Amino acid sequence: MNTSPADRYARQVLHWGEAMQHRIMQSTLLIAGVGGLGATVAQLMARGGVGKLYLVDDGELDWPDLNRQTLYGEQDIGRKKVQVAAERLAAINSTIQIIPLDSRINRQREWPSDLTAVADCLDNWPSRFALYNTTSAGCWFVHGGLQGDQGQILTLKTGTSQPLDEIFTGCTQPQGSIPVTPDAAAILAGMMAGELFQALGGTPRLLDRILVVGLEDFHCSILNV
Amino acid sequence: MIQVEFYSLLRLLLKQEKLTLPWKKEITVEQLLKQVQSAIPIPFLDKLIDADGRLHPGTIILVDRRNIHHLDLLQTKIRDGAVIALFPPGAGG
Numbered sequence: 256m257n258t259s260p261a262d263r264y265a266r267q268v269l270h271w272g273e274a275m276q277h278r279i280m281q282s283t284l285l286i287a288g289v290g291g292l293g294a295t296v297a298q299l300m301a302r303g304g305v306g307k308l309y310l311v312d313d314g315e316l317d318w319p320d321l322n323r324q325t326l327y328g329e330q331d332i333g334r335k336k337v338q339v340a341a342e343r344l345a346a347i348n349s350t351i352q353i354i355p356l357d358s359r360i361n362r363q364r365e366w367p368s369d370l371t372a373v374a375d376c377l378d379n380w381p382s383r384f385a386l387y388n389t390t391s392a393g394c395w396f397v398h399g400g401l402q403g404d405q406g407q408i409l410t411l412k413t414g415t416s417q418p419l420d421e422i423f424t425g426c427t428q429p430q431g432s433i434p435v436t437p438d439a440a441a442i443l444a445g446m447m448a449g450e451l452f453q454a455l456g457g458t459p460r461l462l463d464r465i466l467v468v469g470l471e472d473f474h475c476s477i478l479n480v
Numbered sequence: 481m482i483q484v485e486f487y488s489l490l491r492l493l494l495k496q497e498k499l500t501l502p503w504k505k506e507i508t509v510e511q512l513l514k515q516v517q518s519a520i521p522i523p524f525l526d527k528l529i530d531a532d533g534r535l536h537p538g539t540i541i542l543v544d545r546r547n548i549h550h551l552d553l554l555q556t557k558i559r560d561g562a563v564i565a566l567f568p569p570g571a572g573g
Contacts, residue, residue, distance in 0.1 A: 288573055402571055405489060425537055426537060
């Protein structure tokens with residue numbers, strides 16, 4: 256069973272128009288990490304019709320993941336997340352390309368050359384810095400992070416913006432597991448997806464600006480970098 | 481004037497988004513933070529600097545958009561009109 260793009264994307268085209276939809280469908284996005292942020296970001300980008308999605312993660316699904324990682328269920332425990340994510344996304348939208356990469360992220364890694372944007376949905380600073388520094392110049396780089404019910408989103412243009420590892424120099428991982436609620440992960444991921452669609456359309460709203468989100472009192476503020 | 485901005489958990493802790501201080505003479509980030517602490521009744525300085533005067537890793541300090549790790553750390557000089565941001569980012573994803 257199939258349908259035309261005009262039918263599938265009718266509701267969003269009413270909002271952002273056909274030109275924007277065309278750009279999204281011509282885009283290639285690498286989603287680094289398909290966990291709390293990345294599973295939902297990947298799902299929304301697939302639903303929105305991004306032409307090609309690379310999914311990068313080397314993790315296997317574990318029970319503490321299920322509270323917020325919206326692509327997975329109990330039957331997936333122990334399976335590679337990128338494989339399950341690729342299956343679920345293909346079931347949501349079979350008209351896009353989905354390429355799972357079961358890979359660690361380090362400074363030796365090389366990425367495909369056709370990327371329009373990178374979504375940093377990772378859960379630790381060393382991997383984020385390695386991801387940024389291995390992304391080629393001229394790419395939109397949308398960073399997301401969260402802890403408890405606080406989070407942030409930032410868009411950079413590689414080669415032009417302040418590098419991610421310069422902005423966040425000195426940040427190290429907290430000891431132990433990081434607290435993350437189901438709602439915070441979904442809300443931040445939804446906002447990240449909104450920014451990614453805008454970046455793919457060529458008009459990011461958070462270029463060199465950190466959106467700081469506090470869900471405790473539904474507060475948002477902007478920090479220029 | 482010097483503007484100090486508090487983000488995320490620091491904003492919640494201190495119950496304010498910013499503090500404006502008059503600029504009298506050139507001071508360092510460390511001196512500024514002590515001035516801020518004396519102007520705010522809620523203790524927060526120990527969340528930024530340990531007992532030996534070293535920066536804690538959980539909060540970034542930006543002076544006019546630049547992380548003080550790329551300036552002179554706590555000895556970074558503050559000019560009139562500077563904006564100092566204190567932001568403990570979320571590390572998870």
